[in-house]
Amino acid sequence: MHSQALGRAESPAQDHSLIDKAHARSRAFGVALEDKPDYARVGKGELSAALEESRFLFQHAVPVMETLYEQIANTHSMVVLTSAQGLVLHSKGDSDFLEKASNVALMPGVDWSEQARGTNAVGTALAEQEAVTVHGAQHYMRANQALTCSCAPIFAPQGQLIGALDVSGDHRSYHQHTLALVRMSAQMIENQMFAASFPKAVRLHFHSRPEFLGTLVEGIAVFTPEGRFISANRSAQFQFGLSVNALQAHTFSSLFDLPMSALFELFSGPSTAPRSLCLHNGVSVWCRTEIRPAGPWAAPMVAPLDEGGASRPGAAEPRPAPARRPHLSSLQYLDTGDEQLASVIAKLRRVVDRDIPIMILGETGTGKDLLAQAIHNDSARARQPFVAVNCASIPDTLIEAELFGYEEGAFTGARKKGAMGKIQQAHGGTLFLDEIGDMPRHLQARLLRVLQERRISPLGAGKEIEVDVTVISATHKNLKELIASGEFREDLYYRLNGLVVRLPALRERSDFQAVVQKVLKALRERGQPVRIAPEVMALLQRYHWPGNVRQLHNLLRTACVMVDEGSAVSLEHLPDDFLDEVHAPPASGAGAPLRPQAPVAPAVHAAAPGGDLDEADEAGQRLQDVAIHAMAQMLRLHKGNVSAAAKALGVSRNTIYRKKNLLPPDLLD
Template sequence: MADLSPLPGGPQSTLHASLGVQAPHDDVIRQAHHRSAAFGLDAHERPDFAPLAPGWLATVREENRLLYQHASPVMETLHEQIANTHSMVLLTSRSGLILHSLGDADFLERATKVALMPGVDWSERSKGTNAVGTALAEERAVVVHGRDHYLHANQFLTCSCTPILDPYGKVVGALDVTGDERSYHQHTMALVRMSAQMIENRLFAHATQDSMRLYFHARAEFLGTLMEGIAAFTPDGRFLCANRSAQFQLGLSNSALRAHTFASLFGLSVSQLHDGLRQAAGQPLSLCLHNGVTVVAQVRVRPAKSLVQGWAAPGASAGAAPPAAAMAQARPALSRLRYLNTGDPQLAAVLQKLQRVQGSDIPVMILGETGTGKDLLAQAIHNDSPRAARPFVSINCASIPETLIESELFGYEEGAFTGARRRGAPGRIQQAHGGTLFLDEIGDMLIQLQARLLRVLQERRVTPLGSSKEYEVDVALVCATNKNLKPLMAQGLFREDLYYRLNGLVVRLPALRERTDFDVVVHKILTKLCSGGTPLRLSPQVLALFHRCRWPGNVRQLHNLLRTAVVMAGAGPCIDIEHLPDDFFDELQDPDASAAPQQTASAEPAREAAAGARLQDVALQAMVEALRQCHGNVSQAARLLGVSRNTIYRKKDRLPPGLLS
């Protein structure tokens, strides 16, 4: 067992002195070391650190869905507060399994060497004395610093951890900040405690949204802060649960409070409370606790049926139109279904089906490869619907960071977490009220959010994070994915009930290589790119190469390539081989990219001509001009030209000196 005596003047004695907890802290650590030894752990060896398989981790996260979704935004804010301190933030399950982590890149690399990462068990049984395992074993906040750790491999760490309780006082997980022992700060535990309380209050709001909730404090300025007490009661006044601050102010634990009612705690009946609320006309009430302390209180009661029509951001009037609505009304129509019909029979069949359900609000799911124009089709569905004057809100489920997607979708209320905007912010779902909600890449939505989305779609109500209010939402739903969702359902990564809620009408957009209207698509894109002037045309050699390509990026790839070619062709009437970017020819050299074997021979002269054309100065001139416009920034120039950065770097020896930044 490791030596527990503090080093004179060392970090451990400094830590204990700063906390003022010498004896109690040492007792906790000593008991934890005894438990670690009893588990058969060797302090000098490293146990098996193998994490759970990704599929199992997803399953555990789903089991801890509520904890995970309510903790993620708080963790993001906490991480911002401790950024650049060689630290990380961890969320664990009640058993000590790490569910989620955020941290500085330099420290995360060191942390992985001791398996401090999602999917790994950090209970005392597995890792010996450590802040996560010991806090969960003791059910109290614990700092484990340096040599306090049982395993020598972990003694470079300093960890501050506190359990997270559900509204009924049961431990559901833990929140931890871990860093290099040299970067210890005495205020870290205070930040962890405050963050855990935010998570607990959010869990409280979620669990008691159908209850009568009382928010109170002896000082009015503390209402709406972490200091306020929150107690939940049934409509007839029976006690349900209270947060930590409420238990402290009432002087009773959750278990002791279960013997009480609203009347026994506050000295008046529920009917008298409602009379007082009517007389107060929205102002806080003055109540007297059972222990004689006078508090200022606010009451929130969810009505049997929501009276809110439309949505209102916290502080806004009910029924006010969201800002996105005004933007949508001013936005010109980007497309209509009839404009998308360019002669391909498969596409025409898709458009015909959509026109039949137009205005019915039947959910539409669009399948198709990346770049086939699923977003354009979704916009056209909206523009042809009776909701065209209302918002069209697009959400790419794959592009929003994991820690932000919940607040992005559902919004949040003032005080929901540290750093939240004053008066909160509506979510994208609320912004789509009255219009169309487009969920792109729905197959990439986190499993823990799918159940909440399903509930919103079924009940047509949304509750922002940290809020007890519900807002009615009326949206037409369009989803899109390039994935096959059925295998994801079989793997437990996509909910079956959500799938059947989304696929009212399923349509599949054909890949560009499958379409018979390729030449028409090219002409439409060139007409748009040439800004109303005479559109350029393709040379026969270029057209032949285009018909050979499989276009893995579909219409998006074609559009980007033509945009580059138009720039390189300049004022010329024709796009020729020398105007095409190198990446295009690299794809043609792949045998799998050939559309038909019989075309290989006829295209060979064009391939040889292309090889020579790539050495021409035309491409170099376009690169030079793009780099000058972008002040030497290769990434920006590559995006402007629609090529990869490597294409430009391959030409760097032939570019003017000093042009690349």
């Protein structure tokens, strides 16, 4: 099987013994090479139960999946999230590949464990508990050999396997760097889950280089206030040189040669600057933590971060709202000089606390969620919950339970004692319905009734509960077109649009430099200020920003990590894929990317299904740009050590050396 030609795509650089072991397991499970696969989905109740069981993973994975998909969009691929058992929970992909994916059932409710599908990236990554690519003929069942899939397992903050993240595409469009992207995305999910856990623990962030604090590669370890070790993320385990199981035998004192009281004293002052500590293995690291000034044994001030600030489902009462920070999250803070935005803010100030529903329109990434939070923070409800619901990121099978809650036994897999819905969690405060245009039609009538009667009825409950909420909704879609096509209720539209405001796109704003400075200040609030070189600012101002403020934030966050202390952000600190895009031939209309100033390195890729060779080449070039950027970042992190960078990325040394003509020459050892 391994001798079969793999087309024009290069075979993944990994240990083939891993695939051989997976094939042996497949034979033992009784899977046959020529089996016609059964891609029947599990029942709705079983899928709902699996989604409920994986709620914590799902909430933190979906935003990362959106970011990952943006990086691979238009490459005939899709992103898949599964449970620890291999059941697909959520998928997102290119429209052309989605049709193909339905034929191989990369859809929610399908089991992709090795027992069911033989050797495949999801099942094999879960079985081996390590990231893996299964390419073309490496799949055990011939029916799956048209695919190339790269998958990384996801571990919960306590260390147990909780799920997997996968990118699947046509085997002719294989790219070496995809596994590295998946691995980094899985790490991002793990770190975000880690940040949302252990609310009463002392959480220590550390790295040997201070500029990497707050980034994906920082180590995070948590301890009890008395110094007992609780858990550590993968980067922390790597820096300690110990597995999470081995770390269980340690304390803060044995790992840092310092009593816990000294840590509290070190971080008890007003300064939030990183401090230098020494690990048990002699490595010096920079650390950051925040200590509550309440009693001799304190916990960190940073509370678990639930989207919307609401308590977790099932809690008896909503969590108290955090202390207000009006200088960072008020309407005044968002007013940076643009006339269009100033007009929007003036209108909003007139209706705050008037019980008038607000609808925010704007392109993706314009900051609709930030504006909603600012409206709440400037209202009389500021100390009550602000609960956000993204109607586009919750599956149809879960959104009803998510919004309205449910009683014990309402459906298979429901939590004991039931769970409180988002609407009830927002009682007394603000309910933010983001992407309202994606709310399923059958729930729109229920929502309309709640808004009219201010009562909800949880699933399985025989009673109604009174709720008091102010409603803010947002969408990037044209709701009137959805009404015309029958996808959105007209009566609900007129119930939500008491005041409709439109956020301008970033390319339409006159305060671009002020926005850049505000983003930089937020990114480097605890470090040295960052300057932007004039030629970079000019380039940023001429770009069309399809991802708006969110795209600008992500770009500047990367630049802040890359730039040296005291230096200005220059062109070399900007991601390669961004530079290639702004140097691309201009499209028609204003705000188009810049003309190319240098030739783009050629790349050869197999044609993707449903498209021609040119389309595949363009998609492949974009993916290669992301790969080069990731390699450059890791080489800088590991000070030019190719072996260490390759290990961190999950690729071979040869993969990096093959790209050496595209990498800065001073980075290769």
